[in-house]
Amino acid sequence: MNRLFYRFFLLVMLSISVATFLIYIAIRALFGDPLEDIARRQASAQIFLIEQYVDQAPADEWLGRLNKVREVSEASLELVTIDAARMALPAAAGAALMRGELILDAPNKAFYRRVDLAGEKYIGSESDVIHVHKLPIELGLALEMEALRYVIVAIALLIPIALWSRSHWHGLQALSRVADEFGAGKLSARAEFKPGASIYPLAERINHMAGRIEGLLESQRTLLHSVSHELRTPIARLEFALELLRGAAADPALERRIGAMAGDLAELNALVGELLGMARLDSVRTLARAPFELGPALRACVDGLAPGAPATELDLDDGLGQFEGDQRLLLRAVDNLLRNAGKYAQRTVALSARRTKGAPDVVTIMVEDDGPGIPEAERERVFEPFHRLDRSRDRATGGFGLGLSIARKAVLLHGGTLRVGQSALGGACFVVTLPCVPGIQDPARA
Template structure:
């Protein structure tokens, strides 16, 4: 029993596949952006903090150990409004190798304490082994920004006359420019200039169209009149920079394009295969087929196309063979009719004329039978015939065929039997009668004394068999006998009559019933045994059989 799976929709494959790909890419892109932004934010915080805490660590290193250093730390903490302390227990801090490398390079290590909304910042004290400055910060304020300027000025005080060189040495630790410039070149507002003259630290904010264009500068009065220390501009952190967004979009678009190619290309390849097969058939190559596998609509189209091509090829081949065979078969009765008419023309005796008329009538009757066989075969061969399936009682049908065959006056005895209790099946009664009639008539020409008709139902399939005790059919010829106008050269010869179409008609009827016809040797009678089988209930057929 053939099981047909529902076809996979091409639109579901394309749109569903693209939807899955786009959703997956969007989720991955979002996660990647989040990871990148978190990493960028961590780098931004460390870069912004490194210069500030490097200045503090330098101030600590300049203080002698003991009460003086503790007092300096306390004063620095008050200036920052944060607690500062020195730690020496490295194992307890559990620094990683990367963190140790950062500390050795003079950079800070920043550890976020998310539950307490705070951060612990560590920096190595220059010149001292395994001594680290620790600060716990919960927020960044204007006071801390001003404190940074104070610490930088305190450091520059140690390098009087070499301020520019010192700023250049400190610049690698800062993520923003450090410079000493004239007050007039800074571009401050009048109130800001007045505060500078009062030795106050000024924070100047520049607002732009976005975070990338917004910045702050810390401006403090320098030790020289008319000069100011400028720290900045310090640009605010941009969570979604345009460049990064463009890169992610470009990569995502590339992934979607590649995925779409792998989703659509197989379908396009199948369509091109079908198109090539169509071109070959149009050019006259009837053997061309579209070799496409799958369950989508294109595969189903290719399957239907191949079935159509096979059917067309078979019809054309059959038409050619039928034309050749018909022309050959018609010659004999036509020749006999012509010969009989010539004989009538040459004979004047009434009795001889009547005898010739009887022969002519027999020849015309034979010609009518041949034409009827040809038309029946052509009707079954030209396409799907109109079949009106109905419930047929196999027992009654066998009895009818047995009676009709016996009425032909054959020397063989015709018997029939039904092997199943329930022998009612679905079939086209007219064509099933034709099958049994042809098989029984064929057996009658070769049987010596006995013909047996049998019917039964088993495992959802109906079966009818016709056996005889004649010479049988050689195994090498059992496939060939179902071809139109085929007659064997052994004991089943032309002398036995027939046109070689009866078994071809039986084969086509079995095909359109969704079944098959087989031939073998009868175990009961020893001669030929023909058996036709088809589905007991036609609605159980999943599809029409392939030619």
């Protein structure tokens, strides 16, 4: 946000500088060089003496008056040849000098003018030029005055722009904080501005959008939670009825059919449990954080896998120490990743964990398998609810496409990330990155 206004002020300052330069170019093209005009005004006294006192003298008194001016003037007056004067001047100024014009040399604080064009002042005067130098010309002061003028104009423009920008900056900062809070899960966050504020219409639209999103998500959570709970009752009745049928059935084919129905019902019951778990995760605002030993917790997670699951190789860093978070929720995420890897692994699943000490302090947990892997185009979609790869839709692998979505939500609630890539074992590699909360002392640092 600050970068936006810094760039705006830089643009304004650049525009003022360019405008100043263009004004100077335009005035010079239309009316002549303003600096030369200033220098001519500063040298006007000496020019007046030459033009109105010396030039008005009779021919036999011209040199006498020139000498009198030389005695009383602070400037230096001398006669030079026309060739020497033209060598000291640019070509255009030399041509003007030949026409009898007064040529001002402001950088050298001097001016040149021919005595006369026809030699009427004295013999040979048509070849002489009056060179007056050491004039009281101070262009530095004039430039400072011009610069001060433009600085005052710039300040006069920047002050109202700064005041106008300040109100917008504070408003946008407030909107940014609301957006951060809303993105962090505080769906009740709203922007509050007075109706007279310049960004009030934008804030109202953002509040309306936030209200709609909050309402839709709340409706979705309520519907999911209600439907899931309502399904529990008919599922329980069906389970009870199937048990009664199982006990009364005498036909083996009927018993197999009842067993298949019971399996479908168990699958439906598991789906309802997953949906309730999703609804609970969506409603979580703050975690019940508590410090726990990460290494033993991960080992317990592996020990809790089903007996028929592929062998899991453990590679845990000795310096994992304590981690502050919701142990049940975090271990459920790891368990979902291990079970998912177990479905597709041919022989081996690997679980590793490392802690990178420094700024920031990060724990990295990796779950790998030697299965077929996940195509790169599907690596983000596997975290979407109910999304399953074609291989996972048969009854051998099972699942509903919710395990990875629940795992990512649990990791995000801890402020971490969950991504998938290619494993060195040949299959998929799920990488969990978790920031460690400052203030929790681990044994490796003690």
